[in-house]
Amino acid sequence: MMMKTELDKNVLIFLLSAIGLIVFPHVYHIPTAVFGFFCLLLAWRFAGVWKPNLLPETAVIFLLAACGIALLYSLHQGIFGRDAGTNLFITALGLKLLEIKKERDLYLVSYLAFIVAASQFLYEQSILMAAYILLVCCLLLATLVAINSCKAQTPASLKTALIITLQAIPIAVALFILFPRLEAPRWMLFNEPRQTRSGLSDTMEPGSISNLVKSYELVFRVKFAGAIPPPEQRYWRGPVLSYTDGKRWTPAAFLKPLKSPAVTGAPYQYTMLMEPQDKNWIFALDMPKGFSPPLSLNAGYQLITSDSPGKRAEYQVTSYTDYNTGPINPGEYRTATQLPGEPSDRIKQLVSRLHGFDSPPDDFIKQLLNHFRAEDFHYTLTPPVIEENPIESFLFKTRYGFCSHYASAFVYLMRVAHIPARVVTGYQGGELNPVGDFLEIRQADAHAWAEVWLENRGWVRVDPTAAIAPERIEPEINVTRQTAYGIATADKYLPLPAYNWLKHTRQLWTSVDYNWQRWVINYDNKSQSGFLSSFGINDLKAMIYWMIAVIGSITAVLCWFLLYQKPKTADKVLLIYSRFCNKLAKHGLVKNPGEGAKDFAERAKIKLPERAEAIDRITAVFIRLRYGRTATGEDLQQLKMLVGLFRA
Amino acid sequence: MQNAIDQLLDSANQVILGKPRQVRLSVCCLLARGHLLIEDIPGVGKTTLAHTLAKLLGLNYQRIQFTSDILPADIIGASVFDARNHAFKFHPGPVFNQMVLADEINRATPKAQSALLEAMEEHQVTVEGKTYQLPEPFFVIATQNPSHQIGTFPLPESQLDRFLMRIELGYPDHQAERQLLAGQSRRNLYESLPVQLPPEQLQQIQQAVSQVHASTALLDYCQAIIGFTRESSEYHCGLSPRAGLALLTAAKAWAFMDRRDAVIPEDLQAVLAAVAGHRLRAGNTDSEAIVAPILANVAVL
Numbered sequence: 001m002m003m004k005t006e007l008d009k010n011v012l013i014f015l016l017s018a019i020g021l022i023v024f025p026h027v028y029h030i031p032t033a034v035f036g037f038f039c040l041l042l043a044w045r046f047a048g049v050w051k052p053n054l055l056p057e058t059a060v061i062f063l064l065a066a067c068g069i070a071l072l073y074s075l076h077q078g079i080f081g082r083d084a085g086t087n088l089f090i091t092a093l094g095l096k097l098l099e100i101k102k103e104r105d106l107y108l109v110s111y112l113a114f115i116v117a118a119s120q121f122l123y124e125q126s127i128l129m130a131a132y133i134l135l136v137c138c139l140l141l142a143t144l145v146a147i148n149s150c151k152a153q154t155p156a157s158l159k160t161a162l163i164i165t166l167q168a169i170p171i172a173v174a175l176f177i178l179f180p181r182l183e184a185p186r187w188m189l190f191n192e193p194r195q196t197r198s199g200l201s202d203t204m205e206p207g208s209i210s211n212l213v214k215s216y217e218l219v220f221r222v223k224f225a226g227a228i229p230p231p232e233q234r235y236w237r238g239p240v241l242s243y244t245d246g247k248r249w250t251p252a253a254f255l256k257p258l259k260s261p262a263v264t265g266a267p268y269q270y271t272m273l274m275e276p277q278d279k280n281w282i283f284a285l286d287m288p289k290g291f292s293p294p295l296s297l298n299a300g301y302q303l304i305t306s307d308s309p310g311k312r313a314e315y316q317v318t319s320y321t322d323y324n325t326g327p328i329n330p331g332e333y334r335t336a337t338q339l340p341g342e343p344s345d346r347i348k349q350l351v352s353r354l355h356g357f358d359s360p361p362d363d364f365i366k367q368l369l370n371h372f373r374a375e376d377f378h379y380t381l382t383p384p385v386i387e388e389n390p391i392e393s394f395l396f397k398t399r400y401g402f403c404s405h406y407a408s409a410f411v412y413l414m415r416v417a418h419i420p421a422r423v424v425t426g427y428q429g430g431e432l433n434p435v436g437d438f439l440e441i442r443q444a445d446a447h448a449w450a451e452v453w454l455e456n457r458g459w460v461r462v463d464p465t466a467a468i469a470p471e472r473i474e475p476e477i478n479v480t481r482q483t484a485y486g487i488a489t490a491d492k493y494l495p496l497p498a499y500n501w502l503k504h505t506r507q508l509w510t511s512v513d514y515n516w517q518r519w520v521i522n523y524d525n526k527s528q529s530g531f532l533s534s535f536g537i538n539d540l541k542a543m544i545y546w547m548i549a550v551i552g553s554i555t556a557v558l559c560w561f562l563l564y565q566k567p568k569t570a571d572k573v574l575l576i577y578s579r580f581c582n583k584l585a586k587h588g589l590v591k592n593p594g595e596g597a598k599d600f601a602e603r604a605k606i607k608l609p610e611r612a613e614a615i616d617r618i619t620a621v622f623i624r625l626r627y628g629r630t631a632t633g634e635d636l637q638q639l640k641m642l643v644g645l646f647r648a
Numbered sequence: 649m650q651n652a653i654d655q656l657l658d659s660a661n662q663v664i665l666g667k668p669r670q671v672r673l674s675v676c677c678l679l680a681r682g683h684l685l686i687e688d689i690p691g692v693g694k695t696t697l698a699h700t701l702a703k704l705l706g707l708n709y710q711r712i713q714f715t716s717d718i719l720p721a722d723i724i725g726a727s728v729f730d731a732r733n734h735a736f737k738f739h740p741g742p743v744f745n746q747m748v749l750a751d752e753i754n755r756a757t758p759k760a761q762s763a764l765l766e767a768m769e770e771h772q773v774t775v776e777g778k779t780y781q782l783p784e785p786f787f788v789i790a791t792q793n794p795s796h797q798i799g800t801f802p803l804p805e806s807q808l809d810r811f812l813m814r815i816e817l818g819y820p821d822h823q824a825e826r827q828l829l830a831g832q833s834r835r836n837l838y839e840s841l842p843v844q845l846p847p848e849q850l851q852q853i854q855q856a857v858s859q860v861h862a863s864t865a866l867l868d869y870c871q872a873i874i875g876f877t878r879e880s881s882e883y884h885c886g887l888s889p890r891a892g893l894a895l896l897t898a899a900k901a902w903a904f905m906d907r908r909d910a911v912i913p914e915d916l917q918a919v920l921a922a923v924a925g926h927r928l929r930a931g932n933t934d935s936e937a938i939v940a941p942i943l944a945n946v947a948v949l
Contacts, residue, residue, distance in 0.1 A: 593947035
């Protein structure tokens, strides 16, 4: 093979494109300046493919390198940490592109590009990104294949690269499972830049939730160990809002921790997989009872985590839908009956008409819910904006509202009747993904309901939205779903059956995503030791032995396939002839691939003069069979017999 | 028929000493109805080989010495005004012969070269709108000096492709050289040669050659060779479909000369250097070295 004096243009274009594709997803994380600098260098190099005299000289490269260093220094003042390291590699890759001169530089650039590709996983670990990175790495491999092969053809190189990647997958899987998982040291922990994500907030104003229900974004998934609670029990508890100024609802400034609620009935055990969030709230099924750190229960019976909520995280929780929170303490009572001011006469009249002042709380609740049902109350996603006195206007004037309107009006009226009450926000319902057998709760499931404190029963959940007559729910809201659940949640699901397949695909996808998260991303030190101990691998030493053994055997199997792969000899004649060759091979007579049967026979006869006749006859019959005009079955039998009789 | 060929080869080898392989290849080329290009330095017997073959085949024969000032009309002929008949009369040039020896073809200008090469391809000549058929059989044996010599116009690849084979003669070995020096004049020798293969028999043989069988396995191997030349980075451009046909035809003739009715891979390998060498790398005269990677890398199927 001749040394290539100049680099192949196609290889360069291929390599540069692959590098461009590798760096591209970094656009989301790295500073614009660094990305722009890299793009400039890449574009420069691309231009240099066609016009080599455009490429910078050493002095210019030196200057560019100085620029890069200055840029990095101004951004990070160092090279440690995720962002600084990634930026350093990307800048270095860009600079190295400009001085690709020899084959060696191509290798260096390729390896740098692999590192940059791997650094993408420091930012994003979704299955899509993994697939993308695998794909572009395949391209990079194809470049390396093209550099090294005499057949510099793109499809062939791509095919080889694909085969190499496929062959590497078993080893990668074995390494993934068996390689000891290391906990990242403190200084490496990612300090993610704050992103604003939509989600429930800790205050509620009329209309604040209706923005959410238009979003189909996933909030969390729940996989139940046993039975799944019925739809009407699926209330996922979020922040509890006790204080109101008549318009806004906020959590009470001060709530003492309290006793854990008494529970009865069957427990629901489940795993929650929370999507990244801003708030450290875990929306557990009402009422969470069993959980372990970093989770804790706050005074509003809401689960919170002390971990960073910015990452996907998994939690094990046990909940009971039958619970009794017991007596109320005076501070809580005060906040739960707080009113922004003296209620107006109309309100008082309404409460007294519904026997709010002269009947037990239970009856008043029933009366009030009946009032919502009987009167002309409507449920809508787009309620009219009420600026002044929202509760009163809603109750007497507009009567069009969303769950937050109903919940706040309900709680307000309860408080007017001196019944402790508060608003609870969270999510309601959730869609069962039949593929993965888990519930998906989306922003569209955001909900607000009320809680009243009743003697001997503690805090009891009341959902006033459920009281609205079904015919007065806006048609854009999926009615069948609401009547089934008995409550109203906005629905953005596509209603046409023709879109069923779309829904199916989506369910399949979320299921794949869920399992990727569960089994790949969340495969940490703990789950690894748990998983491996079920195979009897308990300590680090055993792990390493197993790793060496498994990888060794995979390598051996692959080697065996590569080395002893029989060429496809579907042809009977060739098969018999290769038997003849094998017999001669015992004498060190190996047929070269480029050697014809006749030449081989001549060679064999020199080495084995006493078998010359047999060799000649076999070769003649073989040639007749393989290349001749008229070969018969008899010839084949003859060849078989001759080869069988041949004793080398 | 093969006996006649063997006799022909024997007689030729009496004249051209120590070059049985080249003689065999040249005969093979003629049996495959191909034109032959002999490339070597002056004085190694190129012209003698051409003369000998013409004599042995009993073909009427004309030699054209190419020079830098030769004109197309000097090759194909010209119309001359006949004063008695008051009309132009076509005087056929030396190309109207069954065997034409184009000596030192690369000394002529491209214009003169192409006049001959067109005649080679079409087996006819068109002068002033009138087409004249060339005699059958029609062979051109061209000789060429290595192009690095002064005052040559190397044939371009497209024209080299018209020659079925290119062979190199090379210096004779010690024994042959001694025989040559001690023996009588080569000219006298080939002048006295009898005709071994008259044109009618030659045509029969050519017919028989085209009937030689090529099995699918052999065609696979042939295609593998062609494919390799196209994919490998060894060669600037691979073999053309015409080159592929030439390779197979030559191999058939080779198989026929070997008294076989079917082509085997060894036939392809034997003619490969002569058929493919000048098509793959025009400037290089070492055909064996040019095709060595093919023989080493393409597995016999």
